[in-house]
Amino acid sequence: MLLDTNRRSCSPGWSYCWKLLLVTSLFIQGTTPSAARYTDSNYLEEDKYSPGFLTLGQKYSIAIGSRVVLPCKINETENSSHYVLAWKRDIAVLTAGGVKVTVNPRIRLMPIQGTTDQHGALSTGYNLEISDVRVTDAGDYICQIGSMEPKEIVHTLEVLVPPKIDFVSPQNKLDVHKGAPIRLECQGSGNPPPKIIWSRRNNVLPNGEANKTGPVYDLLHATRHASGHYKCTADNRVGQPDSRDILVNVLYPPEIEVEQQIVHSGVGHEAQLVCIVHAEPAPNVIWYKETTQLGTTEQHSQQVRGNKHSLIIRNVTYLDLGNYTCQASNSLGKDRGSLSLSGLPTICYFDSPTLSSYRDQYNISWTVQSYSPI
Known part of the structure; x- marks a missing residue:
């Protein structure tokens, strides 16, 4: 069993407290340059006196507000009581053994009950749970076996943030004279960075395309056909897209069609x-x-x-x-x-066939509209 730092007593003797202070001092110093980071899930330590990791370090991409559990499982050895399993974030110690060091109420330590694999080896460890994940939680989380030469695995937490439009220019409405250039700008944030897509409500864009991708939409010469509601949409496939509308109003003198x-x-x-x-x-x-x-x-x-x-x-x-x-x-x-x-009749339209059905005669027929007798 791993060292249980929940013990408050140092009896018998003071050797227990001495070991705890020694390991804790190693945690406070941070990760040593010689610390081994394991990436293989097999038994990484054949020495029966030194525990090894059964968990791979990996990257977790979690949506903001969600819950994540970072695993840290090790094989138990005859001498496991000489080692402390700790969780750190950078150099800050979050947990030591079964003791939670951080005051963050969203972080919880989850002991792994000793289990036996198909080879009869006993495993144990502590998982780290983070609830209501926030942007500030992103980074590297280190699970370390404390010893004179610490061994560790690293989990990287990426926090996914839904898109949000932070800036739109112009705001709400743009009045522009016919022939003048049009420039619409839209900037958004999120993780991953969102894609900005331009479209027009109930219509295609002036160039005939359904949409255009990019933070800026330019039109060199405004015509009356450029008027309408333009929509800027930010989408990164996390949560719901965010959008804003800009009404473009092209000003121009009358144009008459009869x-x-x-x-x-x-x-x-x-x-x-x-x-x-x-x-x-x-x-x-x-x-x-x-x-x-x-x-x-x-x-x-x-x-x-x-x-x-x-x-x-x-x-x-x-x-x-x-x-x-x-x-x-x-x-x-x-x-x-x-x-x-x-008041005259309309132009007459001949609707008789091109070829006659008779050899010596041809019937001509036409259609005309008139409001007076012809």
Whole structure:
């Protein structure tokens, strides 16, 4: 059995206390340069008077807040009572024999009850338990057999920390003029260091890619298509990813797309003229018939749905036929779109087959839309 430092008595005689003081002084001195570190799990010490390690030193990667048990198992010999098994972290003694030296309440010593292997050899030792693991717990933990030439194994504890975004630039929102460069920055921490991934909510990135990896996202020339919510995500596969959103708002003068340049209708029918207006800040849209500005009347009404601006004409008359203009303006500029309301039939489309079914005749058919008799 290993030396039990829980004993408080030095009887019979003082030799027990003398041995304990001698071994303790060796621990306080730290690991000697000649200390042997074992990496083989076989019986490393054939001498029946000197115990050897049955545990390999290894690396443990543990998530923060978890529990870890560091093993230290040795073979018991006839002379084991002359040795003390101790746990150290660097040069700090954590335990000596069955005595806990550290005041850290999260560290606990776990005795290994003597067991016999298939060869009949008896083993014993002490495991070291660390609960609620913290970042500061990372490092090397040494299990040492105290003697004039100490033997030891080393366990390395790596503490895994979930990702956290520490810095985002700009904060929350970026207003940028069309044509100007865009730079978004995102930095995160964790162990292992997290990967930073950029994406855009409900859309691909302006270059057509779904995402981009790296702490910085650059766009040389902003277009209106670059507007949107950009997401920076930090992920290191420990716990849940962390993310932040940046709203990019590209400012630009109005740009108008005419949905249908020539709108066909007829007297007594309804007509709808549509302009698609893109602008930031939001534009003011005015409709004109020739040079006359149109307001809202029983016959004329204006409708806005998103960026779709419509002029609705009910019960069209001959006076309503002609040229119309939609004009959009904001603080950065203005744009115009031209449309025509026509009472003429649409262009006819020939839908007869290319080859005739007859040798001496050919049937021609076409389709045309008209609100008036043809």
